[in-house]
Amino acid sequence: MLTFPRRFKMLLAFALSLVFVLPPVPATGRAHAETGLRPTAIGSFEAPEGWKLSLGPEFPGAQGEFVLDTEAALSGEQSGKLTGDFSGGGTYVELLRLLPKYDAADLSFSVQTADVTRVGLRLTDSTGQVHQQRIALQSTTDWQSFTITKFNGGAQYAHWGGANDGVWHPPAKQISFVLERTAIGGGKKIGTARFDDVTMSIPTPELELQQTKLGNVFIGDEPASLRVLTAGTSVSAVVFDYWGIPAAEQTAEADGDGYAELSFSGLESGYYTANLTALDADGGAIAEATTSLAVLPPFDSGAAADSPFGMATHFGQTWGLELMPLIKEAGVGSIRDESNWSAVEKPKGVYTFPSKVEAYMGEAQANDIKPFIIFAYGNSYYDNGSTPHSDDGRQGFANYSREVVRHFDQVEWAEVYNEFNIQFGDQGNGPADSRPDYYYKLLKKTYETVKAEKPGLTVVGGATSGIPTGWLEELFRLGGLNYMDAVSVHPYRYPGNPETLAKDLADLEELIKRYNNGQPKPIWITELGWPTQQDGRGVSESVQAEYIVRSHVVSLASGVEKVYWYDFMNDGTSTTNGEHNFGIVRNAGDDLGKNVPKPAYVSYATMTRQLAGKSFVKAESICEDVYGYLFDGEGDPVRVLWATEPKEVRVKTNSPIVITDMMGRTDTYSPLNGYVYLSLSGSPVYVQGNVSQISEGGKFILTGKTSAPGTPVRLELTVDNTEPPRGRIQAELQVEGSVYPIDVMPHGTKKIPFEVEGRDTPQTRTVTAYVVRDGQKVARLTADVAVADPVQAKVKHVRNGDQDALRVSVSNALDDAITLTDIQWQIGGQSDTFAANVQIPGGSADSADLPVPELTAGQTYPVSLTLNFEGYSQIAYEGKLAVVAEEDLKPFSQHTIEVDGSLDDLTGVPSVDLAAEGEVKMNGYGGAEDLSGQIWGTWDSENLYLSVKVHDDVFSQTSRGESIWQGDGIQFGVSPGLPGESGEWYEYGLALTPEGPEVYRWIAAPGMTIGTVDNATLAVTRDEDAKETVYELALPWEELEPALAEDGVIGFSILVNDNDGQGRKGWIEWGAGIGTGKNSSLFKAIKLVGPE
Known part of the structure; x- marks a missing residue:
């Protein structure tokens, strides 16, 4: 907002060391000879250039517009015209754009106006801190030009956000020009200012991505071209397809102005990433950058x-x-x-x-x-x-x-x-x-x-x-x-x-x-x-x-x-x-x-x-986990196929068919004894041609084994010729430039092991292989192979009695044992080394608890760990640790409940009074008779339990599945450790739907599915006379991993929704981070305590 706290108020004056008023001379493309800086246009306004209008939303009422104006321009054909209309209120309008990461030495711009006495300038630095100053304008309709050399100064300087320290932290991220209501002369409520020739003087960057086409989207036979600006002498690029396979590489020399252009012809349809490296005269790398691009066929x-x-x-x-x-x-x-x-x-x-x-x-x-x-x-x-x-x-x-x-x-x-x-x-x-x-x-x-x-x-x-x-x-x-x-x-x-x-x-x-x-x-x-x-x-x-x-x-x-x-x-x-x-x-x-x-x-x-x-014709029943849909138009049928779990299918056909993958790559496949064989995954494929049937099964199965980064990925093709049709299979396997012969007699099977190039970082490597006979593809096979470190570590906050600790768990997929010898740690400003001495045999896992030092409660601290091993290299970990005062830890007692819809005897078990301790988030709340209740959280070694008694004057729940939040019911969240430490957390819902009680999961840790949860026990009863609904839940800890009963702490938040038959009125929450926005750092800190 364009306001100035009292501590920033000062005499309005020009500091000539900060702002220079210059004759209206258009910027040129020549670099400053003495400084090595180059004027770089960020506002010629011959095109939109990313400039946008903001209406000062924190002070509603202003209207305005931004247009590329041809009526007046200092240079070129257009200027940027900003109009502010404050007839309906408001304080300011703003013309802004994001910037490349420019480490600018100065900013120049020109303004023309008949009714504005000053403009505000805002520059946002790399931390997100906004630096603001005001530029006074002379009373003239001529163009006025300015150069700003100090970004954290000037008349009526103010700063906020980001580092908020008044220090300029390059590079600049955003620029905006501000037109204030109070800057319009003559008592008017509408004012206009034109801007032109906005430039920044910047050093030639080590490597800056530019574009020959917006978005790097290339159509048909257009070469995929990338333009860069560099302080180096040349730029090299390696282009990878969607699956990480190298598709092209090239090196281009930079011209005298520092520009280099790389052009790649012949790329197939698809999504690509390009890794670029700027090189010095000796061929050494000075900077790297990555961009993405797309190649598409023409479209009518x-x-x-x-x-x-x-x-x-x-x-x-x-x-x-x-x-x-x-x-x-x-x-x-x-x-x-x-x-x-x-x-x-x-x-x-x-x-x-x-x-x-x-x-x-x-x-x-x-x-x-x-x-x-x-x-x-x-x-x-x-x-x-x-x-x-x-x-x-x-x-x-x-x-x-x-x-x-x-x-x-x-x-x-x-x-x-x-x-x-x-x-x-x-x-x-x-x-x-x-x-x-x-x-x-x-x-x-x-x-x-x-x-x-x-x-x-x-x-x-x-x-x-x-x-x-x-x-x-x-x-x-x-x-x-x-x-x-x-x-x-x-x-x-x-x-x-x-x-x-x-x-x-x-x-x-x-x-x-x-x-x-x-x-x-x-x-x-x-x-x-x-x-x-x-x-x-x-x-x-x-x-x-x-x-x-x-x-x-x-x-x-x-x-x-x-x-x-x-x-x-x-x-x-x-x-x-x-x-x-x-x-x-x-x-x-x-x-x-x-x-x-x-x-x-x-x-x-x-x-x-x-x-x-094309129009939808029918869904085809193939097998479990496989989805097939037929579309047709003018006799050109196409099927869309995918599988939610990897499956092999065979496509029955008597003629060649065309298969197109999700990235648009198309191949023709000919039948082998009446079938084309196809691997299906979550990535849809399109099948065109005369197909009479698709069924589960296949003669070719491609599988892979988890590989360590930097090592080849090992795979195996299994050819099974025991099921009909059983003709001799003489073909070859083609995969990423390598060819392997296939010769399998009827009733026979054969396994063909092979390797492909690995990856340097952990990821999922998708390998696509083809079975080719007589030059014709007969099978398209895929396998997703994990590239993962054989030794992995996980860290979470646990509580042993009254002692906080970081539990460091190590899994060892190697054949041989390793030993976690010690842990070098830094938590906040403290550091030391902890002797662990934990031996972990091959194929197993173990853990060590690192005691947390004494720290001030109510804060979250950065954590850095270095795990040292015998038999393996170091592992580094970066994370966060929340320290909560004992009185702020809410207890969940160890207490097993019987889930039958009738509340157990919970005398002495701590509870939450929803109306007294919760926060109401609804309009027209009618007090405890409208919605109130009591919540008990308990646990044992098998389950986390919730017992909830809700008083609700009108019960209404007509939804099911992911929509149960819109009716009466419960939403709750659980996170491992204490709130704000982990990016992994869960959100569950409990409801009495028209079909009965339902547990639904909206958010889960990686590897856990979203949807209705069958591995939970829920009972819900409604007493209409008493206007009370009772919910009892037993949720197995395995549905909450990595949170476990033995951890001693969890993050928790719960809300009770209210719907009186007219839609969701709102809710009452204990904790936050669910209803208004999803943020597990707002959960309550819970300690799991022994029986009362």
């Missing part, structure tokens, strides 16, 4: 126009239009975006569409992409800005919606609101409270109004977070289906698998039929995605690439008409923020490069090319 965008493939975007907020061609090349037929009511109607009754909305609608049309518009949110001129709830508010919302479709004739589909059933339907202080009856009235009025304007418009209603059965049923009971042409839902289930969509969508269709005279109504999924953040809620980038295909195929097979992936671009660069990781291309500020692809971009583009213009 006309085939996508009416396809089911849509993408959620944010052009109506801050995204740059340069992304639109990347969206088009991915095969996207339509985008779901917004033109929010608050930005369109101001003042009341006057409708003006922001230039950014006009621009993205035009750009979408130019790229043959259809817009799907959300009618969204509130307006300060109605219902005090709350969610529309009055007749006037609803009519105002409907009138705004009518103006959107009237103004943009290209709009064929529109959605009424967004996720009304959660917080978006409870904005402000109005009574809407996310209730379905209020949504129904808004939907009805909007439908009637926009249909009168444009009868052919498809109006989509619902737009719910998840598939809240009870909320939707109430909406349908009220008559909501009469006022929507399609029903939309957002059935997120990350990090769980997408196959569970089928049942949920089938249940939704049955619910629709129940309230629609037995007839279906089109279902649209208008948000669905799997983020790749690095915590318990995220999936890996490879899993995202698989799930984006599998979720679309399952949805289409379930009758869904359109699917909109959320969303196209990562919205930031944090590795632990979900919103920053949903995208299929990276953020403009990503270290790998501006908007470069993730693997999911390529798998999505492959899917659209395979399925556009």
Whole structure:
């Protein structure tokens, strides 16, 4: 925010050592001869360049726009025009962009304005600290130019965030120009400033990634070219495909300006990473960088126009239009975006569409992409800005919606609101409270109004977070289906698998039929995605690439008409923020490069090319864990196949078939005695051709053994010719450039061992091999092989009596014994060496407990350990240790309960009074009679137990599975050690569903599945007279690993949800980190104590 604490207030003056006012001379490309610096343009405004508008969200009310303006420019054809409109309040608007990691010596820019007296300059350093100063402007309409040489100084200097120490920590991460309401002269409320020739003087970087095409996405025969700027004399690059196989390498000399360009021709379709190294004159490495790129076949965008493939975007907020061609090349037929009511109607009754909305609608049309518009949110001129709830508010919302479709004739589909059933339907202080009856009235009025304007418009209603059965049923009971042409839902289930969509969508269709005279109504999924953040809620980038295909195929097979992936671009660069990781291309500020692809971009583009213009025909029953779906269009059938567990299948055919993998690589396979043989995994493949049957089994099985980093990966091909057809198999195995002969007689078997190149770091190595006969491929085989250290260590916080310790567990996969001799440790500012002397035989595991030194409670300390061995190399560990005061450790007693739905005698067992000790998170809470309860946590060597008695005036739970959180029930989280120490944790749900008690797991440690938990015992009883619900749970510790009973401590949080039949009202929580946001560091610290 542009405010100045009292300690920063000072006389407004120019410090000439900090700011130079210069004649308006455009920047040139020549380096400063004396300093070795080069002017680098970051704001020529001849293109968007990543500049974005912010409306000062911490002070709501400001409006504004940013456009590339051709009316006035200092150099070139355009400038950046920033306008701030404070008629409705607010404090400032801001023009900002992310920067490459520039270690800049100075910043130069030019400003032209007729009504602004000063501009604010904000520079964000490498720590995230914002440094702000104000630049006074002369009273002239001429261009004024400035050079800033001190970034942590200047007039009215202030700093906040990051290191927050007033010290400039290079490099710069972001720049912004700020237009304040108080800087507009003459009492005006609207002001404009133009900016041009924004440059930074920087040293030539050791290695800086640049691009010849935005996002490094190359189409057809285009060479994949990479451009870099370097202080070295040359740059070398090695390009690897999706599976880590080297695909190309090249070295290029840098020119006199330090630029080098590498060009790779002939790359097959797919996702690639490029590792680049800058070299000095002697060939020594001076810097390294990595980027990603994609190679795609051409795509007929006309085939996508009416396809089911849509993408959620944010052009109506801050995204740059340069992304639109990347969206088009991915095969996207339509985008779901917004033109929010608050930005369109101001003042009341006057409708003006922001230039950014006009621009993205035009750009979408130019790229043959259809817009799907959300009618969204509130307006300060109605219902005090709350969610529309009055007749006037609803009519105002409907009138705004009518103006959107009237103004943009290209709009064929529109959605009424967004996720009304959660917080978006409870904005402000109005009574809407996310209730379905209020949504129904808004939907009805909007439908009637926009249909009168444009009868052919498809109006989509619902737009719910998840598939809240009870909320939707109430909406349908009220008559909501009469006022929507399609029903939309957002059935997120990350990090769980997408196959569970089928049942949920089938249940939704049955619910629709129940309230629609037995007839279906089109279902649209208008948000669905799997983020790749690095915590318990995220999936890996490879899993995202698989799930984006599998979720679309399952949805289409379930009758869904359109699917909109959320969303196209990562919205930031944090590795632990979900919103920053949903995208299929990276953020403009990503270290790998501006908007470069993730693997999911390529798998999505492959899917659209395979399925556009085709319709779902049927699901094929093959075998357990294998999914097969047939699509067809104009007699060109294609099957999509995958398996949730590795499987071998045989494809019966009498003619060659074409198999395309997830990355778009296509091969032709000919039958061997009537069959083509195929390995299936979680990575979908497409099969085209005349196929009569697909069944489990095969003559060829590829397996691998875990290998240590830096060693070859060992595999084995088993050829089994004992089952019919049994003709002699004379062929060859081709794998990564090597060939091995195959000759197996009928009724015979043969094992062929071989090796492929290993990897230097732990990972999963996917090996693909082909069986070739007479030059024709007859089998495509894959195996995932672990590359892992044979000796591994894990560390967690435990408690032995009253003594905290770090338990260091070591597993030894070697043949020989090793000895953990000692542990060198540093915890906070203390360090020492602990004598462990633990011998660990080959093929076994053992542990040592490192006592924690005395530390101040209430803090989290960094931990560094070095494990020294006899018989093996050192292992280093970095982590965190939380120290909690004894009085802040909440006790769970050792006490076994009988799970029968009737509370055991828990006299003397510590409990939690939910109403007294919990925190209420709901509007309209009616006190203890509305929702209250008591919670007991206990344990024994086998189970963690929960006993909960809830008083709830109205019981309502109509959901099942991943949606049980939307009805009455319980959510709780468990983490190993103490809160904030571990990135591994669990979130469970308990509910009395229409089918009975259910335990569901949303978040789990690696290796544990998401979904309904059968290995748990739950009893739930409801006493309607007493308005009490009792939950009793026995959860085996194996469902909580690495947390164990003998650890003595866990992190724990619990909440009780409340739904009175109108949707989820809210909850009461003890602990946090579940309901409002997922953060295990907010859990309660629990000690597991002996029996009372």
